[in-house]
Amino acid sequence: MIADDDPVTRSGLGTLLGAQPGITVVGRAADGVEAVEQARLLRPDVVLMDVRMPRRNGIEATRELLREDGPPGEHADPPKVVVITTFENDGYVTAALSAGASGFVLKRRPIPQIAEAVRVVAAGEAVLFPAALRRMVAARPLDSAEALPRAALTGREEGVLRLMATGLSNPEIAQTLAVSQETVKTHVGNVLSKLGAQNRTHAVVIAYESGLVVPGLPGA
Structure with missing residues (x-):
């Protein structure tokens, strides 16, 4: 599922990722509130979550999604979250990772690389870019x-x-x-x-x- 407040990005990512092998886009959301609602309804394996969104930002949406137990049954586990952002030094990203996101990917990356990040996280691994993560953590107050x-x-x-x-x-x-x-x-x-x-x-x-x-x- 894709959550992004920009309709062009939301539509473009949905179309291009949906054409990648092994990936089905089951839903889209325009803000953090809708992202939580849609994710609880659709139970996607992975949510590609923008950070800066109206009503509820991606950090708050991630935190709420990942503390949601969900109904009992086969798909009771919450989805994995991949933060997608424009700037690799965006301080919001580290906060989202601390909230439980499984990694982050830059919007400017080629679609096959974004698709691979989704697959890696769906398989239970993490998407880490150590150099960018080091810079973000180093910039946080002591x-x-x-x-x-x-x-x-x-x-x-x-x-x-x-x-x-x-x-x-x-x-x-x-x-x-x-x-x-x-x-x-x-x-x-x-x-x-x-x-x-x-x-x-x-x-x-x-x-x-x-x-x-x-x-x-x-x-x-």
Whole structure:
């Protein structure tokens, strides 16, 4: 589902993404209120969410969508959210990631790349652009930093979180650490649980804001 207040963008993205293999556009919304209503009604796998929209912005809509349990049944889980924005240094994006969005993509990217971002998030991974994320987190006020319960993380879990912050997928982390993908999946699950993160993207934001991963240092 596509949520964007610009009718040209909304229509164009819908048409072009709908022509991509494996993607069906089930609905469109012109603002954050309509986005929440349509997503609850249509139960899409992924919502492509603009940030700056009338009535309710994309951050508030994302937060509301992802705390919605939904009706019981096969599609009870809330949709994944991909923030789509014009500016990679838009401070709103980091707030949306903290609200639980699974990643972000720039509107100027080619349609096949936006489509791939949708597929990646639908498969349970995250869409991270570490350089842009570092810049956004570095620009946030120091008093906005979150406390990371680092004592709760094992050394291996911290290592996995650092690799997540570089944008590596589970298979890539497994290859780097020479362990199985199932082992990595377990570590990632433990990290999310211990940090109280809604998804791996939120965990990475916490890692940057807490100082566990420092912009500009090796491995960041």
